[in-house]
Amino acid sequence: MRRSSSNRNNSTCAASVKFISKLNISPEDDTLIPLSPQTTTTSSLVQDAAVITERERAESRPSLKTSEDAMIILLDPWMDDSSIEVLLNQIASTVISFRSADDCTNYISGIQTENIFLIISSSLNETIIPFAVRQPQVVSIYVLFTGSNEWTCDFSITKDDWPKKLSSIFYSNNRLITRLASDIELWSKRPMSMSFLKEAADEQQAAQDINREKSSFMWYQVLLEILLRMPANSAIAKSELIEECRKIYTDNIIEQEKITEFERNYTPDRAIWWYTRDSFFFRLLNKALRIKDIDVIFKFRLIIKDLHNQLKRLHSDYLRMLSESNNVNDFITVYRGQIISQQEFYRFKNNIGGFVSINSFISTSVRLELATIFAVGDRSHFGESVIFKIIIDLKIRTKPFASISHQSAFVDEDEILLSMGTVFRVDSIEMNNENNFWYITLSVGEQDDPQLKELTDHLKQEVGRVTDNLTLGNYLGDIGDYERAARYYAMPQDLPPDQIDLGTLHNNIGWLYNCKGNYRAAITNYEKALEIQQQQLPSNHIDLAATYNNIGMVYYEQDDCEAALVNLQKSLDIKQRGDLPLNNESIAITLNNIGLVYHKTGAYEKAFETYNEVLKLQKCLPETHYNLATTYTNIGAVHYHQGNYPDALVNYEKALSIRTNALHSTHPDIAKTHVNIGLAQETRGNYYEALQSYKLALEIQKNVLPEDHIDIGTTYSRLGTVYNRRREYDLALENQEKALEIYSKSLAPKHPYIATVYNNMGLVYENQGDNVKALESYEKALELYLKTVSPTHPSLAKIYDNIGRLSEQKGDYEKASMSFMTAHDISVKHLPSNHQDIKLYQMHSEIVRRKAEAALSLASPLTVNKTLTQDTKRTRKCRCCCRWTISFSRE
Incomplete structure (x- = not known):
């Protein structure tokens, strides 16, 4: 996930090279307008990115005029x-x-x-x-x-x-x-924008719930960090904000007048005054933060940054004033009265000892009696009346706070404003029976959850020192929001045109096409990025390494492993040159991808060696870093294909723990990890557990991916195999047919995933007793595989075994013997010497040899066939050639 950065003009955008987590794109969107580096403009490139998401944007443009409005x-x-x-x-x-x-x-x-x-x-x-x-x-x-x-x-x-x-x-x-x-x-x-996090899990809270809380908790922290560091062209940002507000308040004369006043008179040193005024600012910004409307939050980037910066300046003045007034306390206490919903109240009650992040600017007062006015009244049906008693450690430096009495629109409220994203510990909740409201005591100090703080700090570091629309698009892509990522890549940037990194922009657009499974469009953009970079950058620039890495992974997806290795090696060579600063994480990314290529070609030992090198380089990362999840997943996949299923499951579960901690609960990569876990469970005979994992993956995928996405096809295929093992043959065929339909629409006709489905359908037909259809399916699978993979690819072993088994039943011992021997030779080439599949194929070969010898000595072919059928039933073991789901590293 590390961003490579070019440094022409000292103000270029941070490059981003993403890993492949594909989203589909409709056929009419496939074609891109070719661009030459001499004539490429920001506007034409914007059109290129807009191709991806124009229809989605028109249909689902977020608005603050929602059903939540009064x-x-x-x-x-x-x-x-x-x-x-x-x-x-x-x-x-x-x-x-x-x-x-x-x-x-x-x-x-x-x-x-x-x-x-x-x-x-x-x-x-x-x-x-x-x-x-x-x-x-x-x-x-x-x-x-x-x-x-x-x-x-x-x-x-x-x-x-x-x-x-x-x-x-x-x-x-x-x-x-x-x-x-x-x-x-x-x-x-009444509703507040809040994220909760328990300091420690109780026994009844599921680990997945905790990870989901952490993901939500970090969402605002990282987003705020991006917005605060984004170089703002104030004219563009102000214009976008005014346009948005005018749309929302189209029929409101009073607010329109305020918007006009803002347009004429706003200056950064008046940000707090405008925020505290009874106007559109307060309502729209807080609502956008509450409903996570990132599009509107982005429109408010000017006021968010100006508010934060003004508050930082006032913070220093406020602490100096306290010091000069001989304040001897290390803490101050402020109050906030309001009504909160029942749901919010119970979340506070259930998180005593934990943390809450208030994801908006928080207005408080040093006067308890003023807070009481806002908490007590005859509107109890709105929710629970509460007074927040907030104890602030004056030594805190993570978020600014200050007295704003001289800047506020309400100078008589002795107001203390706390910055957006301030983290509080929930200390206690007590009932005030006299006035019928609740006291909720919060404290602010340097007390964040250590694990969360470590990960958040690392994510902030990855954002980089300079952020812009590309950075925001990168962040949205990292959390699986590909449509919005495309939208921010397509937006006119706040940087001047001569400072926009067109190579990076092409790279990012290529990554989005990659995510959508449109490899032709992806390679077009990656190659355009490479062309621009080769003209503008030295041959050893790190951005070139990033682009070669991405090109290699497109070839990997297209099963051109030779071209993939060539480009990945170019990437690695640039990164390992002595004249560049050593970046272990960046090197680890490309090594991880090289390991994937070895894996795909069946060179498991080389893959293991490469992944172990990766783990050594990743020792500096936090234990919950996303890239570790990628490495654990890939190591798990090698264990799986070598038959070490318990070790595979351990690594898959490590990856799931990290991903649920770092990503939104509906991120496609979490679904992929559930598929991997299901695969390991299925192979161990835990069919019910496997079925639940596949169903969970499918539920996530259907919510976030197009209906013809190949990942959904993969999950249907896995469901089909586990239903087959459970002897639910109709459901097995139904799911394999769904997978075949999706693959046929989304992949080339000879793609190996299609071969996988034919093999799996053959297993179902065989179990149903239809050996003719079964053999046809196995042979179709073999035919397709041989068009795209090496004749000794490890996946072919099981297909040869399946063909051998049915040939044996037909009495075609010569074909059966050749099939079993081929399966055995492939397995010996790729698997440990004690692997059960090697023993199985050797046993099958020996049985068919004996039966062939017996057939020669018997006079009655009918007797031979009857005997063979009985022996085959005793030795038969149903095998499945299945597509594995592995992860790809990114930069």
């Missing part, structure tokens, strides 16, 4: 004054008016999210309120008095239940608007 529904049959609707539009993004009670209730019944603030005429209270209080979609109810009669409400529901949603009766529009605006503001602040 919706106001106004029901009044006699509403003639439209002025109230104008006012309501200023405090909610969606306002809908009804005159018919039936239409209103039908509409509410069809809404799924809990975001409705309902205003009803007092004349309809007995009709609507009994319905509305029972609807989870309705957050709060407001009765607008519209007549002279006394308001009454009589329906069969206890008073303890219905008043929680019934806010009040209002006799004027202004009072209603004031209360409604306050409630929506309080409600919108």
Whole structure:
């Protein structure tokens, strides 16, 4: 994952050479526009990247105007004054008016999210309120008095239940608007952007859940690091931010005026003032952080960076002020009052002693009485009223905090602002019975989980000193978000055109095509990158090594192992030259890939030697580093093919632990690891465990990969083999046919993966007693394999054994003998001398030799065939030639 960097002009982008974790691309997107280095421009290259994801972007463009926004529904049959609707539009993004009670209730019944603030005429209270209080979609109810009669409400529901949603009766529009605006503001602040992490797992928490927590925890930390170090062209960033905000507040006159004011008057030293003002900034940024809308977070990169930098400057001033005021304490205590959801409250309660990262800027006050105002009120149905008591170690240096009273839009709140991504320890939770709210005590200090801190620090280091759109695209690709990665590669960059590294950009676009399994387009871009780099860089530049590495891996995927080794060796030669700084991790990446080529050609001992060299070079990495997962996976695959299944399983499980720790839970590489574990379990006879692993892999793949992706085909094929072993033959054939359909669409007609499926289908037919179809399938598999792999490739041994077994049953002893002998000779070439397959093929050869001799001495062929069939049933062992799923190293 190490980024190679070129240093022309001292401001070039960090190069990124990715490992192959493919996503499919539709046929109409296959063709790229050829570009020459003399005429290549940023805009044309942007079009190149946009090919990948334009349709997805049009269909799934994220927006902050989502179902989580407050919706106001106004029901009044006699509403003639439209002025109230104008006012309501200023405090909610969606306002809908009804005159018919039936239409209103039908509409509410069809809404799924809990975001409705309902205003009803007092004349309809007995009709609507009994319905509305029972609807989870309705957050709060407001009765607008519209007549002279006394308001009454009589329906069969206890008073303890219905008043929680019934806010009040209002006799004027202004009072209603004031209360409604306050409630929506309080409600919108209720959800927080948080990531939790237990300091130590309890016995009931699954390791996978812990790893998922760590992955989410790091997501914001690494993203923030990228955004803060990104060189911002403030004009471009400001323009994008304004455009986004205007789209969201299209119909809101007040916010549009504020956006115009921001456009005219914003300066970096006023970032805090704008953030604390009651405006679009606070609401949109916090919501984007909460729902992980990275596209909108990116649009706010200017204000995030300006806020952080201004807070850093104020932090130094604040500490100096405390020192000059003779403050002798090492800590300060601040407070924050608010309402949080029940779910968030229980997460705090269940994480006492653990950590929480608040993934937004946090406004607090040194005045407890001020925090109490925000926590106590009559809106208990919104959630739990809490006061956060935050104890801050003044020696902390990881995240800035400072008093912002002189910069805030609210100068009288004695406000202390903490930076985005601050990590707290959850110390205690206590109930304040007098005021009916909870005290949640948090502390801020240098106390991060050591393992998490080690990995996070390493990831930050890998981001590099200079970041830009490419870096963000790299990060998204690393967590499996390939569509968004393409989007950020395609964006106009904040750097001037003469500082954009076109070679790197081509390399990254090539990697995306590689991920999608479009090797022709990938090699086109890699070769274009190489052409540009050869014109602009010295022959020993590390970026050339990275590009040769990627080209080699495309040839590897296309089963051209000779070309793969040539390019990988070029990469390794550049990296190991004496005139370059020794980079063990970068060398390890290329060595790992060379090991893969040896593996694919059946040179297992060479593969082992290479992987052991890799492990020596990776000693400097954290135990949870992603590249170690790649090495463990590849070592596991060699163990598997040598028959050391327990050792294979151990290495696969090490890889899974690392990947679930470092990646999102739905990352395709996690699915691949589950397939590997299933394969090892299946071979050991643990069919149920294997089935569960394959199903888990398929569930992940279906959620994140196109339906014709070859990895899904592989998982279907594995499911087919385990169903065959469980004697569920119909399901076995069904899954193999699904695999064949996907492979036929996505791969070349003679690809070895297709041969694998034919072999596996042959096993099912044989178990069903249809030896004719079985033999046809085995021979088809052999034919396809011989077109693409060496005649002594280790995968061929099992196919020859399968053919030999059925030939023996037919009485064709000559063909059976040749098949068994070929299987034996291939195995001896690649497997340890004590491997069970060598013994099996030798036994089969001996049995068929004896039967051939016996047949010559017998007068009745019928007797011979009957005897042979009985002996074959006793010695028969069902074998499977299967595609292994291994990992590819990246830079």
